Amino acid sequence: MTAAARVPWVVGVSGASGTPYAAAVLRGLLAAALPVDLVVSRAARLTLLDETGIAWHDDAESLRAFLAVRLDADAELDTATEFDAGQHAVLDDVRFWSAADLAAGPSSGSYQTRGMVVVPASTAAVAGIAIGLSKDLLQRAADVTLKERRPLVVVPREMPLTAATLRHLVSLAEAGAAVLPASPAFYSKPKNMQQLVDFVAGKILDALGVAHDLFTRWDGRLGSG
Ligand SMILES: Cc1cc2nc3c(=O)[nH]c(=O)nc-3n(C[C@H](O)[C@H](O)[C@H](O)COP(=O)(O)O)c2cc1C
Known part of the structure:
Protein backbone atom coordinates (compact mmCIF):
# COMPACT_ATOMS: atom_id res chain seq x y z
CA MET A 1 0.00 0.00 0.00
CA THR A 2 1.39 3.47 -0.83
CA ALA A 3 1.57 6.19 1.81
CA ALA A 4 -0.90 9.06 1.41
CA ALA A 5 0.63 11.91 -0.59
CA ARG A 6 1.75 14.93 1.39
CA VAL A 7 -0.17 17.89 -0.06
CA PRO A 8 1.02 21.15 1.53
CA TRP A 9 -0.07 24.74 1.57
CA VAL A 10 2.69 26.89 0.12
CA VAL A 11 3.39 29.93 2.30
CA GLY A 12 5.38 32.71 0.64
CA VAL A 13 6.80 35.46 2.84
CA SER A 14 7.90 38.47 0.78
CA GLY A 15 9.68 41.65 1.83
CA ALA A 16 6.78 43.83 2.94
CA SER A 17 6.35 44.90 6.52
CA GLY A 18 4.06 42.53 8.42
CA THR A 19 6.07 39.42 9.25
CA PRO A 20 3.96 38.86 12.43
CA TYR A 21 1.01 38.16 10.09
CA ALA A 22 3.00 35.36 8.47
CA ALA A 23 3.91 33.93 11.89
CA ALA A 24 0.23 33.86 12.88
CA VAL A 25 -0.83 32.18 9.61
CA LEU A 26 1.90 29.56 9.99
CA ARG A 27 0.76 28.85 13.57
CA GLY A 28 -2.82 28.48 12.31
CA LEU A 29 -1.90 26.05 9.52
CA LEU A 30 0.30 23.94 11.80
CA ALA A 31 -2.32 23.94 14.56
CA ALA A 32 -4.73 22.50 11.96
CA ALA A 33 -2.12 19.78 11.24
CA LEU A 34 -1.65 20.96 7.68
CA PRO A 35 1.72 20.52 5.98
CA VAL A 36 3.46 23.69 4.84
CA ASP A 37 6.05 24.43 2.16
CA LEU A 38 7.74 27.69 3.15
CA VAL A 39 9.42 30.17 0.81
CA VAL A 40 11.02 33.28 2.33
CA SER A 41 12.18 35.86 -0.22
CA ARG A 42 15.60 37.50 0.00
CA ALA A 43 14.01 40.83 0.91
CA ALA A 44 11.89 39.15 3.60
CA ARG A 45 15.12 38.26 5.40
CA LEU A 46 15.57 42.01 5.92
CA THR A 47 12.04 42.60 7.21
CA LEU A 48 12.27 39.52 9.43
CA LEU A 49 15.51 40.78 10.93
CA ASP A 50 14.11 44.28 11.36
CA GLU A 51 10.72 43.28 12.79
CA THR A 52 11.53 40.15 14.77
CA GLY A 53 15.30 40.12 15.26
CA ILE A 54 15.48 36.73 13.54
CA ALA A 55 18.42 36.17 11.19
CA TRP A 56 16.53 33.85 8.87
CA HIS A 57 18.01 30.61 7.61
CA ASP A 58 15.74 28.11 5.94
CA ASP A 59 15.80 25.77 8.93
CA ALA A 60 13.83 24.55 11.94
CA GLU A 61 15.64 26.83 14.39
CA SER A 62 14.58 29.96 12.48
CA LEU A 63 11.05 28.61 12.20
CA ARG A 64 10.80 27.88 15.91
CA ALA A 65 11.83 31.47 16.68
CA PHE A 66 9.40 32.79 14.07
CA LEU A 67 6.47 30.79 15.45
CA ALA A 68 7.10 32.32 18.87
CA VAL A 69 6.66 35.88 17.52
CA ARG A 70 3.80 37.73 19.20
CA LEU A 71 3.19 41.42 19.87
CA ASP A 72 2.07 42.75 23.21
CA ALA A 73 -0.15 45.79 23.81
CA ASP A 74 2.72 48.22 23.16
CA ALA A 75 3.72 46.42 19.96
CA GLU A 76 6.77 45.11 21.78
CA LEU A 77 8.01 41.79 20.51
CA ASP A 78 7.10 39.05 22.98
CA THR A 79 8.83 35.78 22.26
CA ALA A 80 8.60 34.53 25.85
CA THR A 81 5.71 32.21 25.03
CA GLU A 82 7.07 29.27 23.10
CA PHE A 83 5.07 27.72 20.32
CA ASP A 84 2.86 25.13 22.03
CA ALA A 85 5.16 22.21 22.85
CA GLY A 86 2.40 19.80 21.92
CA GLN A 87 2.62 21.07 18.38
CA HIS A 88 6.36 20.65 17.95
CA ALA A 104 12.14 23.42 -6.20
CA GLY A 105 8.94 21.38 -6.00
CA PRO A 106 6.46 24.31 -6.00
CA SER A 107 8.07 25.54 -9.25
CA SER A 108 6.16 22.85 -11.12
CA GLY A 109 2.44 22.33 -11.56
CA SER A 110 2.94 18.58 -11.29
CA TYR A 111 4.05 19.07 -7.66
CA GLN A 112 0.84 18.83 -5.68
CA THR A 113 -0.17 21.61 -3.32
CA ARG A 114 -3.44 22.78 -1.79
CA GLY A 115 -2.69 26.32 -2.95
CA MET A 116 -0.63 29.24 -1.75
CA VAL A 117 -0.72 32.32 0.43
CA VAL A 118 1.68 35.25 0.01
CA VAL A 119 1.83 36.99 3.39
CA PRO A 120 2.83 39.74 3.57
CA ALA A 121 2.94 40.58 -0.13
CA SER A 122 5.26 43.39 -1.22
CA THR A 123 4.22 45.60 -4.10
CA ALA A 124 7.13 44.02 -5.97
CA ALA A 125 5.70 40.54 -5.38
CA VAL A 126 2.22 41.77 -6.33
CA ALA A 127 3.62 43.18 -9.58
CA GLY A 128 5.72 40.12 -10.34
CA ILE A 129 2.85 37.69 -9.78
CA ALA A 130 0.39 39.87 -11.69
CA ILE A 131 2.55 39.93 -14.81
CA GLY A 132 3.90 36.38 -14.48
CA LEU A 133 7.49 37.53 -13.95
CA SER A 134 8.54 34.51 -11.85
CA LYS A 135 11.78 36.22 -10.84
CA ASP A 136 12.22 33.85 -7.88
CA LEU A 137 10.58 30.76 -6.40
CA LEU A 138 7.96 32.76 -4.50
CA GLN A 139 6.71 34.44 -7.67
CA ARG A 140 7.01 31.25 -9.74
CA ALA A 141 5.08 29.20 -7.16
CA ALA A 142 2.33 31.83 -7.15
CA ASP A 143 2.19 31.77 -10.95
CA VAL A 144 1.98 27.97 -10.89
CA THR A 145 -0.83 28.20 -8.33
CA LEU A 146 -2.80 30.46 -10.67
CA LYS A 147 -2.17 28.40 -13.78
CA GLU A 148 -3.23 25.22 -11.98
CA ARG A 149 -6.38 27.00 -10.79
CA ARG A 150 -5.53 26.39 -7.14
CA PRO A 151 -6.45 28.91 -4.43
CA LEU A 152 -4.06 31.85 -4.21
CA VAL A 153 -4.39 34.38 -1.39
CA VAL A 154 -2.33 37.58 -1.64
CA VAL A 155 -1.99 39.89 1.39
CA PRO A 156 -0.57 43.24 0.23
CA ARG A 157 0.93 45.64 2.78
CA GLU A 158 1.71 49.08 1.53
CA MET A 159 0.21 52.56 1.78
CA PRO A 160 -0.57 54.61 -0.13
CA LEU A 161 -0.92 52.48 -3.24
CA THR A 162 0.22 53.61 -6.67
CA ALA A 163 -2.03 53.29 -9.69
CA ALA A 164 0.32 50.57 -10.94
CA THR A 165 -0.13 48.48 -7.78
CA LEU A 166 -3.89 48.98 -7.89
CA ARG A 167 -3.90 47.71 -11.49
CA HIS A 168 -1.77 44.73 -10.50
CA LEU A 169 -4.20 43.88 -7.70
CA VAL A 170 -7.11 43.98 -10.16
CA SER A 171 -5.14 41.66 -12.47
CA LEU A 172 -4.63 39.25 -9.60
CA ALA A 173 -8.32 39.31 -8.68
CA GLU A 174 -9.25 38.75 -12.34
CA ALA A 175 -6.84 35.81 -12.48
CA GLY A 176 -8.70 34.21 -9.58
CA ALA A 177 -6.59 35.23 -6.60
CA ALA A 178 -8.19 36.44 -3.38
CA VAL A 179 -6.70 39.82 -2.45
CA LEU A 180 -6.85 40.35 1.32
CA PRO A 181 -5.20 43.63 2.31
CA ALA A 182 -3.63 43.48 5.75
CA SER A 183 -6.29 45.70 7.31
CA PRO A 184 -7.44 44.64 10.77
CA ALA A 185 -10.96 45.44 11.96
CA PHE A 186 -12.00 46.75 15.34
CA TYR A 187 -15.48 45.25 15.78
CA SER A 188 -13.92 42.26 17.54
CA LYS A 189 -12.73 44.69 20.25
CA PRO A 190 -8.98 43.96 20.10
CA LYS A 191 -7.26 44.35 23.46
CA ASN A 192 -3.68 44.19 22.24
CA MET A 193 -1.57 44.29 19.10
CA GLN A 194 -1.54 40.52 18.69
CA GLN A 195 -5.34 40.46 18.43
CA LEU A 196 -5.09 42.91 15.52
CA VAL A 197 -2.57 40.60 13.86
CA ASP A 198 -4.73 37.55 14.59
CA PHE A 199 -7.77 39.18 12.99
CA VAL A 200 -5.93 39.44 9.68
CA ALA A 201 -4.46 35.95 10.05
CA GLY A 202 -7.92 34.57 10.81
CA LYS A 203 -9.40 36.17 7.69
CA ILE A 204 -6.56 34.60 5.67
CA LEU A 205 -7.28 31.18 7.18
CA ASP A 206 -10.99 31.71 6.40
CA ALA A 207 -10.03 32.32 2.77
CA LEU A 208 -8.01 29.09 2.78
CA GLY A 209 -10.91 27.20 4.37
CA VAL A 210 -8.90 26.38 7.51
CA ALA A 211 -10.75 26.30 10.85
CA HIS A 212 -9.39 28.57 13.59
CA ASP A 213 -10.41 30.53 16.67
CA LEU A 214 -8.22 33.57 16.13
CA PHE A 215 -10.98 36.15 16.54
CA THR A 216 -14.52 36.61 17.77
CA ARG A 217 -16.91 36.61 14.84
CA TRP A 218 -19.50 39.30 14.25
CA ASP A 219 -22.76 38.11 15.78
CA GLY A 220 -25.13 40.71 14.34
CA ARG A 221 -25.39 42.75 17.54
CA LEU A 222 -23.96 46.26 17.56
CA GLY A 223 -21.86 47.03 20.63
CA SER A 224 -21.69 43.43 21.88
CA GLY A 225 -18.48 41.66 22.89
C1 LIG B 1 12.41 47.19 6.45
C2 LIG B 1 11.72 47.16 5.11
C3 LIG B 1 10.35 47.31 5.06
C4 LIG B 1 9.68 47.26 3.84
N1 LIG B 1 8.32 47.38 3.85
C5 LIG B 1 7.65 47.25 2.68
C6 LIG B 1 6.22 47.27 2.69
O1 LIG B 1 5.55 47.40 3.72
N2 LIG B 1 5.57 47.07 1.52
C7 LIG B 1 6.26 46.87 0.34
O2 LIG B 1 5.61 46.68 -0.69
N3 LIG B 1 7.62 46.87 0.30
C8 LIG B 1 8.33 47.05 1.44
N4 LIG B 1 9.70 47.02 1.43
C9 LIG B 1 10.40 46.94 0.13
C10 LIG B 1 10.53 45.51 -0.39
O3 LIG B 1 11.27 44.72 0.52
C11 LIG B 1 11.23 45.54 -1.77
O4 LIG B 1 10.36 46.10 -2.74
C12 LIG B 1 11.70 44.18 -2.23
O5 LIG B 1 12.23 44.30 -3.52
C13 LIG B 1 10.58 43.15 -2.25
O6 LIG B 1 11.12 41.95 -2.75
P1 LIG B 1 10.29 40.57 -2.69
O7 LIG B 1 8.94 40.82 -3.24
O8 LIG B 1 11.11 39.65 -3.55
O9 LIG B 1 10.29 40.11 -1.29
C14 LIG B 1 10.40 47.07 2.63
C15 LIG B 1 11.79 46.90 2.70
C16 LIG B 1 12.44 46.94 3.91
C17 LIG B 1 13.93 46.75 3.94
Whole structure:
Protein backbone atom coordinates (compact mmCIF):
# COMPACT_ATOMS: atom_id res chain seq x y z
CA MET A 1 0.00 0.00 0.00
CA THR A 2 1.39 3.47 -0.83
CA ALA A 3 1.57 6.19 1.81
CA ALA A 4 -0.90 9.06 1.41
CA ALA A 5 0.63 11.91 -0.59
CA ARG A 6 1.75 14.93 1.39
CA VAL A 7 -0.17 17.89 -0.06
CA PRO A 8 1.02 21.15 1.53
CA TRP A 9 -0.07 24.74 1.57
CA VAL A 10 2.69 26.89 0.12
CA VAL A 11 3.39 29.93 2.30
CA GLY A 12 5.38 32.71 0.64
CA VAL A 13 6.80 35.46 2.84
CA SER A 14 7.90 38.47 0.78
CA GLY A 15 9.68 41.65 1.83
CA ALA A 16 6.78 43.83 2.94
CA SER A 17 6.35 44.90 6.52
CA GLY A 18 4.06 42.53 8.42
CA THR A 19 6.07 39.42 9.25
CA PRO A 20 3.96 38.86 12.43
CA TYR A 21 1.01 38.16 10.09
CA ALA A 22 3.00 35.36 8.47
CA ALA A 23 3.91 33.93 11.89
CA ALA A 24 0.23 33.86 12.88
CA VAL A 25 -0.83 32.18 9.61
CA LEU A 26 1.90 29.56 9.99
CA ARG A 27 0.76 28.85 13.57
CA GLY A 28 -2.82 28.48 12.31
CA LEU A 29 -1.90 26.05 9.52
CA LEU A 30 0.30 23.94 11.80
CA ALA A 31 -2.32 23.94 14.56
CA ALA A 32 -4.73 22.50 11.96
CA ALA A 33 -2.12 19.78 11.24
CA LEU A 34 -1.65 20.96 7.68
CA PRO A 35 1.72 20.52 5.98
CA VAL A 36 3.46 23.69 4.84
CA ASP A 37 6.05 24.43 2.16
CA LEU A 38 7.74 27.69 3.15
CA VAL A 39 9.42 30.17 0.81
CA VAL A 40 11.02 33.28 2.33
CA SER A 41 12.18 35.86 -0.22
CA ARG A 42 15.60 37.50 0.00
CA ALA A 43 14.01 40.83 0.91
CA ALA A 44 11.89 39.15 3.60
CA ARG A 45 15.12 38.26 5.40
CA LEU A 46 15.57 42.01 5.92
CA THR A 47 12.04 42.60 7.21
CA LEU A 48 12.27 39.52 9.43
CA LEU A 49 15.51 40.78 10.93
CA ASP A 50 14.11 44.28 11.36
CA GLU A 51 10.72 43.28 12.79
CA THR A 52 11.53 40.15 14.77
CA GLY A 53 15.30 40.12 15.26
CA ILE A 54 15.48 36.73 13.54
CA ALA A 55 18.42 36.17 11.19
CA TRP A 56 16.53 33.85 8.87
CA HIS A 57 18.01 30.61 7.61
CA ASP A 58 15.74 28.11 5.94
CA ASP A 59 15.80 25.77 8.93
CA ALA A 60 13.83 24.55 11.94
CA GLU A 61 15.64 26.83 14.39
CA SER A 62 14.58 29.96 12.48
CA LEU A 63 11.05 28.61 12.20
CA ARG A 64 10.80 27.88 15.91
CA ALA A 65 11.83 31.47 16.68
CA PHE A 66 9.40 32.79 14.07
CA LEU A 67 6.47 30.79 15.45
CA ALA A 68 7.10 32.32 18.87
CA VAL A 69 6.66 35.88 17.52
CA ARG A 70 3.80 37.73 19.20
CA LEU A 71 3.19 41.42 19.87
CA ASP A 72 2.07 42.75 23.21
CA ALA A 73 -0.15 45.79 23.81
CA ASP A 74 2.72 48.22 23.16
CA ALA A 75 3.72 46.42 19.96
CA GLU A 76 6.77 45.11 21.78
CA LEU A 77 8.01 41.79 20.51
CA ASP A 78 7.10 39.05 22.98
CA THR A 79 8.83 35.78 22.26
CA ALA A 80 8.60 34.53 25.85
CA THR A 81 5.71 32.21 25.03
CA GLU A 82 7.07 29.27 23.10
CA PHE A 83 5.07 27.72 20.32
CA ASP A 84 2.86 25.13 22.03
CA ALA A 85 5.16 22.21 22.85
CA GLY A 86 2.40 19.80 21.92
CA GLN A 87 2.62 21.07 18.38
CA HIS A 88 6.36 20.65 17.95
CA ALA A 89 5.85 17.38 16.10
CA VAL A 90 4.15 19.26 13.25
CA LEU A 91 7.31 21.32 12.73
CA ASP A 92 8.62 18.23 10.97
CA ASP A 93 5.97 18.82 8.36
CA VAL A 94 7.36 22.16 7.24
CA ARG A 95 9.54 21.96 4.15
CA PHE A 96 11.92 24.83 3.44
CA TRP A 97 12.64 25.88 -0.12
CA SER A 98 15.19 28.53 -0.97
CA ALA A 99 13.67 31.47 -2.82
CA ALA A 100 16.54 31.17 -5.29
CA ASP A 101 15.75 27.52 -6.05
CA LEU A 102 13.76 27.60 -9.27
CA ALA A 103 14.02 23.82 -9.50
CA ALA A 104 12.14 23.42 -6.20
CA GLY A 105 8.94 21.38 -6.00
CA PRO A 106 6.46 24.31 -6.00
CA SER A 107 8.07 25.54 -9.25
CA SER A 108 6.16 22.85 -11.12
CA GLY A 109 2.44 22.33 -11.56
CA SER A 110 2.94 18.58 -11.29
CA TYR A 111 4.05 19.07 -7.66
CA GLN A 112 0.84 18.83 -5.68
CA THR A 113 -0.17 21.61 -3.32
CA ARG A 114 -3.44 22.78 -1.79
CA GLY A 115 -2.69 26.32 -2.95
CA MET A 116 -0.63 29.24 -1.75
CA VAL A 117 -0.72 32.32 0.43
CA VAL A 118 1.68 35.25 0.01
CA VAL A 119 1.83 36.99 3.39
CA PRO A 120 2.83 39.74 3.57
CA ALA A 121 2.94 40.58 -0.13
CA SER A 122 5.26 43.39 -1.22
CA THR A 123 4.22 45.60 -4.10
CA ALA A 124 7.13 44.02 -5.97
CA ALA A 125 5.70 40.54 -5.38
CA VAL A 126 2.22 41.77 -6.33
CA ALA A 127 3.62 43.18 -9.58
CA GLY A 128 5.72 40.12 -10.34
CA ILE A 129 2.85 37.69 -9.78
CA ALA A 130 0.39 39.87 -11.69
CA ILE A 131 2.55 39.93 -14.81
CA GLY A 132 3.90 36.38 -14.48
CA LEU A 133 7.49 37.53 -13.95
CA SER A 134 8.54 34.51 -11.85
CA LYS A 135 11.78 36.22 -10.84
CA ASP A 136 12.22 33.85 -7.88
CA LEU A 137 10.58 30.76 -6.40
CA LEU A 138 7.96 32.76 -4.50
CA GLN A 139 6.71 34.44 -7.67
CA ARG A 140 7.01 31.25 -9.74
CA ALA A 141 5.08 29.20 -7.16
CA ALA A 142 2.33 31.83 -7.15
CA ASP A 143 2.19 31.77 -10.95
CA VAL A 144 1.98 27.97 -10.89
CA THR A 145 -0.83 28.20 -8.33
CA LEU A 146 -2.80 30.46 -10.67
CA LYS A 147 -2.17 28.40 -13.78
CA GLU A 148 -3.23 25.22 -11.98
CA ARG A 149 -6.38 27.00 -10.79
CA ARG A 150 -5.53 26.39 -7.14
CA PRO A 151 -6.45 28.91 -4.43
CA LEU A 152 -4.06 31.85 -4.21
CA VAL A 153 -4.39 34.38 -1.39
CA VAL A 154 -2.33 37.58 -1.64
CA VAL A 155 -1.99 39.89 1.39
CA PRO A 156 -0.57 43.24 0.23
CA ARG A 157 0.93 45.64 2.78
CA GLU A 158 1.71 49.08 1.53
CA MET A 159 0.21 52.56 1.78
CA PRO A 160 -0.57 54.61 -0.13
CA LEU A 161 -0.92 52.48 -3.24
CA THR A 162 0.22 53.61 -6.67
CA ALA A 163 -2.03 53.29 -9.69
CA ALA A 164 0.32 50.57 -10.94
CA THR A 165 -0.13 48.48 -7.78
CA LEU A 166 -3.89 48.98 -7.89
CA ARG A 167 -3.90 47.71 -11.49
CA HIS A 168 -1.77 44.73 -10.50
CA LEU A 169 -4.20 43.88 -7.70
CA VAL A 170 -7.11 43.98 -10.16
CA SER A 171 -5.14 41.66 -12.47
CA LEU A 172 -4.63 39.25 -9.60
CA ALA A 173 -8.32 39.31 -8.68
CA GLU A 174 -9.25 38.75 -12.34
CA ALA A 175 -6.84 35.81 -12.48
CA GLY A 176 -8.70 34.21 -9.58
CA ALA A 177 -6.59 35.23 -6.60
CA ALA A 178 -8.19 36.44 -3.38
CA VAL A 179 -6.70 39.82 -2.45
CA LEU A 180 -6.85 40.35 1.32
CA PRO A 181 -5.20 43.63 2.31
CA ALA A 182 -3.63 43.48 5.75
CA SER A 183 -6.29 45.70 7.31
CA PRO A 184 -7.44 44.64 10.77
CA ALA A 185 -10.96 45.44 11.96
CA PHE A 186 -12.00 46.75 15.34
CA TYR A 187 -15.48 45.25 15.78
CA SER A 188 -13.92 42.26 17.54
CA LYS A 189 -12.73 44.69 20.25
CA PRO A 190 -8.98 43.96 20.10
CA LYS A 191 -7.26 44.35 23.46
CA ASN A 192 -3.68 44.19 22.24
CA MET A 193 -1.57 44.29 19.10
CA GLN A 194 -1.54 40.52 18.69
CA GLN A 195 -5.34 40.46 18.43
CA LEU A 196 -5.09 42.91 15.52
CA VAL A 197 -2.57 40.60 13.86
CA ASP A 198 -4.73 37.55 14.59
CA PHE A 199 -7.77 39.18 12.99
CA VAL A 200 -5.93 39.44 9.68
CA ALA A 201 -4.46 35.95 10.05
CA GLY A 202 -7.92 34.57 10.81
CA LYS A 203 -9.40 36.17 7.69
CA ILE A 204 -6.56 34.60 5.67
CA LEU A 205 -7.28 31.18 7.18
CA ASP A 206 -10.99 31.71 6.40
CA ALA A 207 -10.03 32.32 2.77
CA LEU A 208 -8.01 29.09 2.78
CA GLY A 209 -10.91 27.20 4.37
CA VAL A 210 -8.90 26.38 7.51
CA ALA A 211 -10.75 26.30 10.85
CA HIS A 212 -9.39 28.57 13.59
CA ASP A 213 -10.41 30.53 16.67
CA LEU A 214 -8.22 33.57 16.13
CA PHE A 215 -10.98 36.15 16.54
CA THR A 216 -14.52 36.61 17.77
CA ARG A 217 -16.91 36.61 14.84
CA TRP A 218 -19.50 39.30 14.25
CA ASP A 219 -22.76 38.11 15.78
CA GLY A 220 -25.13 40.71 14.34
CA ARG A 221 -25.39 42.75 17.54
CA LEU A 222 -23.96 46.26 17.56
CA GLY A 223 -21.86 47.03 20.63
CA SER A 224 -21.69 43.43 21.88
CA GLY A 225 -18.48 41.66 22.89
C1 LIG B 1 12.41 47.19 6.45
C2 LIG B 1 11.72 47.16 5.11
C3 LIG B 1 10.35 47.31 5.06
C4 LIG B 1 9.68 47.26 3.84
N1 LIG B 1 8.32 47.38 3.85
C5 LIG B 1 7.65 47.25 2.68
C6 LIG B 1 6.22 47.27 2.69
O1 LIG B 1 5.55 47.40 3.72
N2 LIG B 1 5.57 47.07 1.52
C7 LIG B 1 6.26 46.87 0.34
O2 LIG B 1 5.61 46.68 -0.69
N3 LIG B 1 7.62 46.87 0.30
C8 LIG B 1 8.33 47.05 1.44
N4 LIG B 1 9.70 47.02 1.43
C9 LIG B 1 10.40 46.94 0.13
C10 LIG B 1 10.53 45.51 -0.39
O3 LIG B 1 11.27 44.72 0.52
C11 LIG B 1 11.23 45.54 -1.77
O4 LIG B 1 10.36 46.10 -2.74
C12 LIG B 1 11.70 44.18 -2.23
O5 LIG B 1 12.23 44.30 -3.52
C13 LIG B 1 10.58 43.15 -2.25
O6 LIG B 1 11.12 41.95 -2.75
P1 LIG B 1 10.29 40.57 -2.69
O7 LIG B 1 8.94 40.82 -3.24
O8 LIG B 1 11.11 39.65 -3.55
O9 LIG B 1 10.29 40.11 -1.29
C14 LIG B 1 10.40 47.07 2.63
C15 LIG B 1 11.79 46.90 2.70
C16 LIG B 1 12.44 46.94 3.91
C17 LIG B 1 13.93 46.75 3.94
